[in-house]
Amino acid sequence: NTVNSGVTIPSPGTLTGFTWSYNSAVTSTNNPDTIVGPWTASGVYEYVASYNTPCGVLTDTATVVVSILHTSSDTAICQGDSVELFIDFPGTGPWTVIVSDGVGIDTISGITVSPFFITVAPSFTTTYTVLGYMDASGVLIPSGLNATVTVHPLPSVSLPGFLPMCENDPPMVLSGGLPTGGIYSGTGVTAGEFDPAIATVGSHLITYQYVDSNGCENSADTVIEVNPVPVVTITGALDTICLTSSVTLDAGAGFSSYLWSDASTSQTISVSGATIGDGNTVTFSVTVTNTFGCEAEDHVSITALDCSGIDDLSTDKAIDIWPNPASESFNVLISGVSGEAVIRLLQSTGAIVSTRNVSLNGNTMMEFSLGNYTAGVYYLQIITKNNIMTEKVIIK
Numbered sequence: 577n578t579v580n581s582g583v584t585i586p587s588p589g590t591l592t593g594f595t596w597s598y599n600s601a602v603t604s605t606n607n608p609d610t611i612v613g614p615w616t617a618s619g620v621y622e623y624v625a626s627y628n629t630p631c632g633v634l635t636d637t638a639t640v641v642v643s644i645l646h647t648s649s650d651t652a653i654c655q656g657d658s659v660e661l662f663i664d665f666p667g668t669g670p671w672t673v674i675v676s677d678g679v680g681i682d683t684i685s686g687i688t689v690s691p692f693f694i695t696v697a698p699s700f701t702t703t704y705t706v707l708g709y710m711d712a713s714g715v716l717i718p719s720g721l722n723a724t725v726t727v728h729p730l731p732s733v734s735l736p737g738f739l740p741m742c743e744n745d746p747p748m749v750l751s752g753g754l755p756t757g758g759i760y761s762g763t764g765v766t767a768g769e770f771d772p773a774i775a776t777v778g779s780h781l782i783t784y785q786y787v788d789s790n791g792c793e794n795s796a797d798t799v800i801e802v803n804p805v806p807v808v809t810i811t812g813a814l815d816t817i818c819l820t821s822s823v824t825l826d827a828g829a830g831f832s833s834y835l836w837s838d839a840s841t842s843q844t845i846s847v848s849g850a851t852i853g854d855g856n857t858v859t860f861s862v863t864v865t866n867t868f869g870c871e872a873e874d875h876v877s878i879t880a881l882d883c884s885g886i887d888d889l890s891t892d893k894a895i896d897i898w899p900n901p902a903s904e905s906f907n908v909l910i911s912g913v914s915g916e917a918v919i920r921l922l923q924s925t926g927a928i929v930s931t932r933n934v935s936l937n938g939n940t941m942m943e944f945s946l947g948n949y950t951a952g953v954y955y956l957q958i959i960t961k962n963n964i965m966t967e968k969v970i971i972k
Contacts, residue, residue, distance in 0.1 A: 593628030597624050617644060618644045646663070647723055658697035661695075662691040664692075668711050668712045669689075672709060675694075675707065743776065745772050753796070760784055761783050778802060779802075782797065804870065817849045822849065852878060852880035861873055913960060917959060918932070919931070924955070954968070
């Protein structure tokens with residue numbers, strides 16, 4: 577196998593018997609050139625060329641060292657978010673990598689861990705490219721691998737303001753948030769409804785959140801103001817009055833407006849037994865409005881009776897009360913009256929503090945325990961089918 581000086585090696589007249597093989601498997605025949613790759617893994621790949629000649633089989637080996645760099649694939653984020661990209665290096669560290677974001681070029685050296693992660697937060701769609709890298713051998717290997725981070729803009733979300741509500745208003749269905757299809761949240765909000773009674777009086781932040789088809793989320797806020805409702809109590813009322821008497825009903829001061837059931841708009845009204853009518857019961861109501869425009873209502877019922885047959889009790893003593901003044905209890909003797917009756921103890925304001933349904937037998941005695949009643953002037957009232965009798969009681 578030695579070529580003597582001055583001897584020219586003849587060119588083969590044919591390539592019959594020429595092969596390329598890899599791992600003992602023939603990959604190509606009768607062709608001195610062959611294309612190898614692509615490769616899916618880093619490593620050392622040996623390709624053997626063989627040629628059968630009259631002098632025997634001639635062979636030679638071509639060795640290809642393959643280093644494959646792996647990087648993140650394309651991804652997408654929402655504006656304001658971040659994402660981790662990685663580079664998986666072949667070979668032995670430490671590594672150095674040259675990367676570009678299309679604007680600038682950075683060289684990162686001394687990397688000891690593979691894969692190597694980089695957190696990026698672009699404000700617009702950006703392609704990150706690995707221009708080249710090298711391992712501990714110091715050989716720079718060019719690359720063009722890249723990953724594009726698509727940045728989706730946040731949806732434009734709006735929420736208009738809401739009118740103030742009163743604490744006793746019914747729940748309100750929240751609406752107006754754009755784009756439609758979002759979710760409302762906040763104090764007093766359940767299933768898209770705002771309940772002022774649950775939220776209570778005050779300022780409450782309502783948030784509208786919307787997620788678009790890219791999974792990007794944005795929100796808008798506004799405030800709902802819940803106003804207090806007024807508290808109204810009618811004073812001066814009696815459950816029963818005579819046809820010849822009257823009472824003044826008072827809704828109390830401090831409200832912006834008043835509206836009684838008889839269309840009166842003043843703080844007080846006068847109610848006469850003659851207007852109610854003998855044996856009739858009429859309910860009087862008033863609706864008041866405060867400075868916030870919130871309303872409240874109270875009502876009382878008054879019955880009118882003909883008292884013309886009532887004797888002068890202060891003269892014939894049809895009702896005897898002792899002791900009077902009283903501290904812990906007092907006794908009552910009702911004389912000359914028979915039949916079903918209602919006995920009530922009233923404060924001087926007309927408020928009822930005690931009621932009894934009794935059967936009178938012409939000479940009936942009973943005891944009243946005062947309990948925790950405050951000191952003052954009270955009235956004991958006996959109401960029968962035809963009469964109303966009243967006596968003063970002083971509690972000390």
